[in-house]
Amino acid sequence: MKPRKITFIIPGAGRSGTTSLFEYLGQHPNIYTPRIKEIRYFSDWQKKGIEWYHSHFSDWTVEKEAGEGSTKYMYSKNAAKRIYNYNEKIKLLFILRDPVERAISNYKWEVARVGENRRFGNIIPDRYIEPSMYGKHMCRFLKYFERNNIKVILFENFKENPQRELKKVFRFLGLDENVHIKTDYKKNKYYQPPISMWLQRKIRSKLDSSFGEEYLYRRSKNALKKIISYVNHAVKVREFPKIREKEKNKARKYVSEDIKNLEVMLGKNLDRWKT
Numbered sequence: 001m002k003p004r005k006i007t008f009i010i011p012g013a014g015r016s017g018t019t020s021l022f023e024y025l026g027q028h029p030n031i032y033t034p035r036i037k038e039i040r041y042f043s044d045w046q047k048k049g050i051e052w053y054h055s056h057f058s059d060w061t062v063e064k065e066a067g068e069g070s071t072k073y074m075y076s077k078n079a080a081k082r083i084y085n086y087n088e089k090i091k092l093l094f095i096l097r098d099p100v101e102r103a104i105s106n107y108k109w110e111v112a113r114v115g116e117n118r119r120f121g122n123i124i125p126d127r128y129i130e131p132s133m134y135g136k137h138m139c140r141f142l143k144y145f146e147r148n149n150i151k152v153i154l155f156e157n158f159k160e161n162p163q164r165e166l167k168k169v170f171r172f173l174g175l176d177e178n179v180h181i182k183t184d185y186k187k188n189k190y191y192q193p194p195i196s197m198w199l200q201r202k203i204r205s206k207l208d209s210s211f212g213e214e215y216l217y218r219r220s221k222n223a224l225k226k227i228i229s230y231v232n233h234a235v236k237v238r239e240f241p242k243i244r245e246k247e248k249n250k251a252r253k254y255v256s257e258d259i260k261n262l263e264v265m266l267g268k269n270l271d272r273w274k275t
């Protein structure tokens with residue numbers, strides 16, 4: 001029997017609540033979500049073949065909808081076209097956050113995860129602002145997909161009232177929206193600066209070179225990395241680097257034109273992101 005094609009994808013944006021959205025969608029009785037959220041087939045792993053991709057959904061049976069959430073798709077130059085070629089009717093769920101706040105969250109995550117020790121203002125725009133240029137990245141998807149196949153959720157609305165926003169998502173997917181969802185998903189416990197920044201950098205550089213990113217960070221099954229990271233985050237000994245106002249203003253200047261373009265693209269007022 002030929003496997004069914006999945007029906008929705010959460011392509012991004014990273015550090016904007018995609019994991020929470022994925023966890024909540026998985027509670028709906030008519031939605032199947034795989035054990036691994038970030039499969040990254042359409043950005044990184046097409047060489048493994050469609051059978052490999054569909055193997056992640058092998059337990060999908062009676063649920064009407066099934067999907068995954070790989071945030072790398074949003075930034076990939078090829079993912080939009082590949083997804084369209086796979087299923088031109090697929091539904092795309094984007095959750096977008098104030099681009100500067102997203103960049104700061106991304107920066108703090110890198111401090112916690114890999115021991116980033118440079119100041120935020122010294123490394124923008126390339127590393128942290130570029131992923132926040134939503135208009136630039138959304139263009140690739142709007143080139144292929146009809147607007148009614150794309151649902152955009154604002155992170156700020158999602159955080160303020162997740163139940164309300166989930167009802168909209170269920171409606172978009174054509175599902176019963178009167179389903180109670182537990183919206184108490186806890187963020188990663190390592191989201192604080194490590195005890196030793198040096199050690200955290202070594203964990204990433206040495207173990208990455210030994211085992212490879214797919215094994216360590218996408219599948220998260222390496223016991224050694226888990227143990228060392230756990231110990232290195234066991235006690236909070238420092239705060240995240242303070243982001244200066246002038247650094248925020250610098251970042252906001254970079255994204256200002258892109259926000260305007262996105263407003264036109266989506267037909268949404270995004271004034272709340274401009275100050």
